[in-house]
Amino acid sequence: MTRSNRFTVRSWKPLAAIAAAAMLISPLAACGGGSGSSSADIPAGGTDDGTKLTLWVRSDKERQATNVAEAYNKSHKNQIKVELVPSEDMEGKVGTSSQTDSLPDLLSGDVVRIPYWASEGIFMDITEQIDGLDNKDDLQQGHIDAGTVDGAEYTLPFFTDQSVLVWNKDLYEQAGLDPDKGPSTVEEFYEQAKAVADLGQDGVAGTYVGGQCGGAAVFMTFPMIWASGEEVMNEDGTKALLDGGASKAVFKMYRDLANTKNGIGAGSQVENCSTWTTPFANGKIGVMPYAGASVATLIEAESKGGPHIGVSAIPGTKKGNGSSFLGGDAVGISKDSKNAAQAWNFLQWLTTEDAQQEAFADKGDTASNLKVIENGYKDVDERIQIANGVLKNGRTPVSPRFNEAFNASGSPWQILLQDQIWGDSGKLKADNQAITDVLAQ
């Protein structure tokens, strides 16, 4: 044994630190029960007594969260304080805080991560309160389902972010396409993207893909598969079904574009989620599936000289209604909140039509109350209405292992996508099986 090695090991032993650490661990073992107040003493409408509430939001939802907090703070004694957490670090921050009982009063998170959070006891059980809402049936059901474990309900919808198809009307015009008509099938998607690619302009490409970003890639391609009448996973989310005919057609379409000069934008193959919407926003991309939540931003940019855009549902291999990936964030009261009644006051306010109108519809964002979706967008841009219209055909895939199989960097889904578009497309069966292996754990 070398000297430093022996020293290092020996130094750890005699120290009282071990005792101290042991003391640390014992309260941890008991954690999970939560130290905050309980949901039993929450009045139906919550309490509005001037309490300061903290709300954690991932940083890419800064704009929407600020709108919500402003609207609530204006009309209530309670005050919401939004704390941003860098999107990539959200999971770690929530995990660490959960172990030290220091979660905020209100916690929001990506809807595909919520099933895991809920099953680990991060949220307070508010089944009684949610079921007591008069307008429960008007709410985006997927976000409530995501936070439902064994019949206990933990979350309500916070933001809805559906995927939609967008195209650049300016580029379409230059390419001789009808700027008011986007693709209605996967095949037309290919033709139109190729027409833009053939313009041969510097930096302009037909479409763009989040090649190293599993999250963006499911957002883009799953709706194409759903709209073709096929499934991506079996019902309980334990088996991947991405080797079907529709999947093959979708992947082949992207592969053909990748083999076309300027077919898929520069950087797509290595796009790691940081900038997957940027090239389109900068007017460099012809047509691509996009974040519905960012359509409002695009329209705003349009009035300031940005590209002119068209919006539709994401098409499948045959003509139809198209489909959408219903993503976004759900919100619940954390297990550590000492102000559950006040937090509930915020949540129940959030579900009301007035709140949804003011905080979302009037700002051009997607509401989570279906009544507001129907009635609240009379005055807004028609394209926002189109973007909202896709909700009824949209889906949210639910699997406790979804994140590991699809979203995590280097996930088996990412490998499948890379093989299908740029690599060895013959590996579809094996790559699909690799996803199943993770889902089935």
Next chain:
Amino acid sequence: MSAASPQSQSKARLRKRPRSKAAMAETRRGWSYAAPDWVFIIGLFIVPIVLLVVMAGSRWSLMGGNRGWNFPENFIKVFEHPLLLKSMGFTLKYTVIVTIILLALGLGLALLVQESSKWNSILRTCFLLPSATGLASASLLFYALYSPQVGPVTRILSFFGLMEADGSVLATGSSALWATTLVIVWRYSGYYMLLMMIGLQSIPGDLYEAARMDGAGTWRIFRSITLPLMKPTIVMCLVYCVTGSILAFDQFFIITRGGPNNETLTVVQLIYSFAFESKKDLGMAAALSLLVLVFLVIINSIQMRGMRDDTK
């Protein structure tokens, strides 16, 4: 080399002599000056490490907390993970490349600018300025530089025909590796230059003069005076650089995310992924951390043995 090793002389003295009152007093004084260091080590380092050891032996999920002892299950799961070997191989490759470049460049720059002059002080400042950026800022900065959309690097390289115009420097494993290495070399060269300069200053000037009077050339002086006397510094830089590279995280986390297709996945990224991304299993993450720690202790003690032999 008398002046360079006062402590080894006194060490020899100490061994021969029985422990005296003076030695006791020296021990007391030595410990009291080191006390603040120890307070930090025990208070902020050893306690978390002990907790880490406990985690490695327990079923401990990210959100669910501690669910009891399960040693050695976490270690087995780590060894069975398909990406472990790949990430270890990549980390070692990266470490070798970065260490060679950084140490050579650090020493080279230090020799280049050690003489005091206005010109050298400008050079020194230029080399040091990148160290003033945080690693995260530097990584972001280069992410922008490499971006085919806003950065100039793709355009410059494709102008010289070194890559395709619509490609990306991060598109293949090896180019992504070099792109990341460049960030680290840019960020840390000045830093290692500074450390090397501190080492150079401890070489007595009269040694050089004596050698010069004996008619030794520049290369000869470098080999027989600078290098041997710099050995403690170089070994220390080696330890530091190897350790830092094996623990590389931020730059890959921001620039490549382990991509393309896990080609640039480092061991610490795998730890991060175990803990926060894919497995959400703190037990597995802690187990891998401990393995890395043991590995580092072993290779660093081998490296430090090199330093000790020379000071005798």
Next chain:
Amino acid sequence: MKTPMWKRVVGYILQALLALLFVSPLLWVLISSFSPQPGSSQIDGWGINNYLTLFGFQEGLPRYLFNSIVVSLVAVVFSVLVCTLAGYSFSRFNYPGRNLGFMVTLSILMVPYASLLIPMMVWFKSIGLNNSLVGVGLVLTLFQLPMSVFIMRIAFDAIPKSLEEAALCDGCNSLQALVKVLMPSVKPSMVTVGLLAFLEAWNNFMMPLYLVSSENAPLPLALVNMRSQAMGAIDYGITEAGVVVLMIPCAVLFLALQKYYVRGFMAGAVKG
């Protein structure tokens, strides 16, 4: 030995090119932060809109700067103090436990900080340092110890023992010898240690992310939040402005302190 003129000129040109290579990314970021870019606050023409956005984000730039200054001060003060004393101890005294201390200090380097976050947070909570800027400063100091103790040890090693012995004979105790006789000689290294601590504390965002809430966030953490406000888009304008704002104090300190460490380096060195 006289080098021919043309060789010297070529040497200067090569050196200048090398220096330019090092500085060019910084020049690029400085220029880009004022330039028009789609997807940033500065869309049309050149201007300071990125900086204005930065100024008004969430808690506001002054608050973030204040937090950064507190964290940096704590880290600098403790690093210089602890490392000078420890370097003195490990270099000048021979006692059982000396090598142990040095090795354990070095071993701090060998633990990936990502895996210490959770134990650290649990521990901080129980000693009352959670959500405290001082706590963040102390953790950052911890990670400075290995390198900086080493730097100070080398610095003390380089001082001839006779200097200190003379002082001790004059009736000084070891602390007086340290402060009066040795410290002036190791001042350049102390400045270096302080500078390194400042750079790390000023730029680090991972520790504050886990240890403090957003009103205590220092500037780098705020910047990370700022650059990804929209899904799938990085606001490069803000990022560039942020890098510049973070850079300025560091660059100024470098320039201001250069005379200290240069003087130190020149004590014994002749070109080899």
